[in-house]
Amino acid sequence: MHTTTLSTAANGAIITDHRHQFLTDVIEGLSSSPKCLHSKYFYDEQGDKLFQQIMQCPEYYPTRCEMEIIRQQREEIIGSVLKYLPQFDVVELGAGDASKSIHLLQTVCNTLPDFTYYPIDISWNIIQDLEKRLPEALPGLRIHGLHGEYLEMLQQTTELSHRNKLVLFMGGNIGNFDARTAVNFCRELRRTMRPGDLLLIGFDLKKHPQVILDAYNDKQGLTRDFNINLLHRINRELDADFDPMLFHHYPTYDPATGACKSYLVSLEKQKVCIGKEATITFEKDECIFMEVAQKYSPEEIQRLAFTAGFSPVGSFVDASGCFADCLWRG
Structure with a gap:
């Protein structure tokens, strides 16, 4: 078995570099039009657990x-x-x-x-x-x-x-x-x-559109929680102040192109601070594009x-x- 070990100093540098890249990507994504977040950041410890649960749910x-x-x-x-x-x-x-x-x-x-x-x-x-x-x-x-x-x-x-x-x-x-x-x-x-x-x-x-849409909008709300968890992660790791209750998970599927997309919709006009680095303004009903699942x-x-x-x-x-x-x- 090969294992990977990191010294404390090296591990600290990796964490610092990761945080900087995470911060840069979040600010760039939320400053773009339309707003977006990179789906690779779904997978923190809680995101990993939620995705394992999604894979077990009946619709997926x-x-x-x-x-x-x-x-x-x-x-x-x-x-x-x-x-x-x-x-x-x-x-x-x-x-x-x-x-x-x-x-x-x-x-x-x-x-x-x-x-x-x-x-x-x-x-x-x-x-x-x-x-x-x-x-x-x-x-x-x-x-x-x-x-x-x-x-x-x-x-x-x-x-x-x-x-x-x-x-x-x-x-x-x-x-x-x-x-x-x-x-x-x-x-x-x-x-x-x-x-x-x-x-x-x-x-x-590609298959019946409803089968696909149901897979990304399960009745248990696991996919919703998976998307919302990224806001929690940004709060925790980047000292942001998202109120996840003010965002609604909204999936779509276009059977012509095969693009299944997920969004978070702002339920009111609001401002979100990303630490001391940025303040992001959301209009009511403005969306954050979260991910695509192409068929x-x-x-x-x-x-x-x-x-x-x-x-x-x-x-x-x-x-x-x-x-x-x-x-x-x-």
């Missing part, structure tokens, strides 16, 4: 559908990988709790005697948990967690290991980008990967792969046709 189908694919087709998936890569390491972008990837890792463990798993996540809590828990669940697994931005950490893995990589980008996380940004991200991903590396990437497929058709997936410089070599779909994990070759 993507997790169940992708889990079905991974559990029932994992041998076929890894078999397809081995056709191109007889030896490889596994890198996961946005590893989360690894509840899905652990099934693929088990299959790889049964097949390859020597590989390393590199989970990448922007949540330090997640990385610490994985490095402790996964070697207990999969004895002999070598794990080297990396905390940071996807592409920067992926580049680090190419320096840590000269093997080809199977890169996992599951959970429909590509949907966190709008269509244009997704193309740019996939192009950068292709440039960061070595020639011959494989990418297993998950897509939430794709099979044709759009193929087009994205080719545009970004990948060659599609496999597609694995759940029984209901709601979700697809696609294997692309760089």
